[in-house]
Amino acid sequence: MNTKTCGDNVTDKELVLRVQKGDKAAFDLLVQKYQAKIITLVQRYVNDPSIALDVAQEAFVKAYRGLETFRGESAFYTWLYRIAINTAKNHLVAEKRRTPESEISAQDAELYSDNAALRDIGSPERMLLAQEIETIVLQTIEGLPQELKTAILLREVEGMSYDEIASTMACPIGTVRSRIFRAREVIDKVLEPLLSR
Amino acid sequence: MEKETSKQMKTPFQERLSTFTDDELGDFEARRMVHELLESPELREKWTRYQVIGSILRKEPIEALDPAFTETVMERIEKQPAYVVAQSQKQAKRATHWFKPFVGVAIAASVAALSLLFVSRYLVPVAPEPAGPSLTLQEPTVAPGASAESAVAQSEVTEADKSTEVTPVSSPTPAQMGTMASATSQRAAVFLDDTVLNSFLASHAEFAAHMGFLPQVRIVGFDSDAQ
Known part of the structure; x- marks a missing residue:
């Protein structure tokens, strides 16, 4: 459906270049951009959500380390996707090896102690807030004018490009751009106070 | 392409951020937006919220919506040796290649x-x-x-x-x-x-x-x- 693959764009190239020059903040943006996709991907392999988060984070850390050698021959997301799959598979292999009686190694213990923030993500309060955010956002989308709702759903759910949406909705590409932006702005007004809690 | 870029220049900044989120911004504008994002924490927060909206609509896992995820990744990276050091070592290594x-x-x-x-x-x-x-x-x-x-x-x-x-x-x-x-x-x-x-x-x-x-x-x- 979407002819534009995520990752083969100038944004990723620019961010990767900045990271390679030592700009860690640029990597922060890459994590923000792809965290949801990578977590979803890892959860196909790892059932436990909190462990999946840990594995996804590990994948990002590995990607950061590996960016030194990344030459951009493939799209960044394709490369990251492979790292995430390998990290998840390696986790499964390690999990099989680990018997319930086995002691936690010093390295593992260090890893667990580092993940205070991870435990925080999985806390019941956070989960409750996330569910609340989801419900409110979906209600807001339901209340949007039809053309705004269609435009943003075609983009976010169907993954259509602006060109494709313009053809589907029989309107100029500028109108598509504007409708998607307006839809986001309406939702953002509701979302902002929720996320700053 | 030039026409498209000039049109984008006229559109409001926030709208360009939305277009950037969808990877639909022209090359020059996208590079400029990356720069703006790195400079402005407020803009970055807005961009994150745009990402969250997309995640909710795609029914991605709730855990993925938490900004603490990024913080944790960055914390773990902070504990890594600085990337610049590795990079400069590599450059030094490259410098020795010419006389091999x-x-x-x-x-x-x-x-x-x-x-x-x-x-x-x-x-x-x-x-x-x-x-x-x-x-x-x-x-x-x-x-x-x-x-x-x-x-x-x-x-x-x-x-x-x-x-x-x-x-x-x-x-x-x-x-x-x-x-x-x-x-x-x-x-x-x-x-x-x-x-x-x-x-x-x-x-x-x-x-x-x-x-x-x-x-x-x-x-x-x-x-x-x-x-």
Whole structure:
């Protein structure tokens, strides 16, 4: 459906270049951009959500380390996707090896102690807030004018490009751009106070 | 493309952020937006919220919506050695790459020079024969102080009479080798004078030594004094 693959764009190239020059903040943006996709991907392999988060984070850390050698021959997301799959598979292999009686190694213990923030993500309060955010956002989308709702759903759910949406909705590409932006702005007004809690 | 870029320039900044989120912004504008995002925390927060909206609509896991995820990743990275250090080390490593070919050439030249010295040592003229050219084939011997691996095969075959027949001492089957030797010596008699042949054989020995074939080859010299 979407002819534009995520990752083969100038944004990723620019961010990767900045990271390679030592700009860690640029990597922060890459994590923000792809965290949801990578977590979803890892959860196909790892059932436990909190462990999946840990594995996804590990994948990002590995990607950061590996960016030194990344030459951009493939799209960044394709490369990251492979790292995430390998990290998840390696986790499964390690999990099989680990018997319930086995002691936690010093390295593992260090890893667990580092993940205070991870435990925080999985806390019941956070989960409750996330569910609340989801419900409110979906209600807001339901209340949007039809053309705004269609435009943003075609983009976010169907993954259509602006060109494709313009053809589907029989309107100029500028109108598509504007409708998607307006839809986001309406939702953002509701979302902002929720996320700053 | 230019038209598209100029249109984008006129659109409100927030709308361009939305377009950027969808990877639909032109190259120049996208680069500018990356710069803006890195400069402005407020803009970055807004961009994150746009991402969250997309995640909710795509029914991605709730856990993925938490900004603490990014913070944790960055914390874990902070504990890693600085990327710049690794990068600069790599650059330093790259800087040394340019002289590697020269080192290779220098080593090859040294080996060639040593081989030449080594070969010339074994190309000492044999006792002159009264008539006709002689073909010397040196049998392997271990050079004084040298290891067994660097032993040079050394044998000598002297053409005893004026005929062009050559009988190699070390040949396994004299009949076969005799034919080859005969042909070789005939060619030598016709096309090569002593100096050219010796030069050729010396070059061959250099190459053989360089390639590590030395123990398997026999050093052959064309005795110029024999005439």
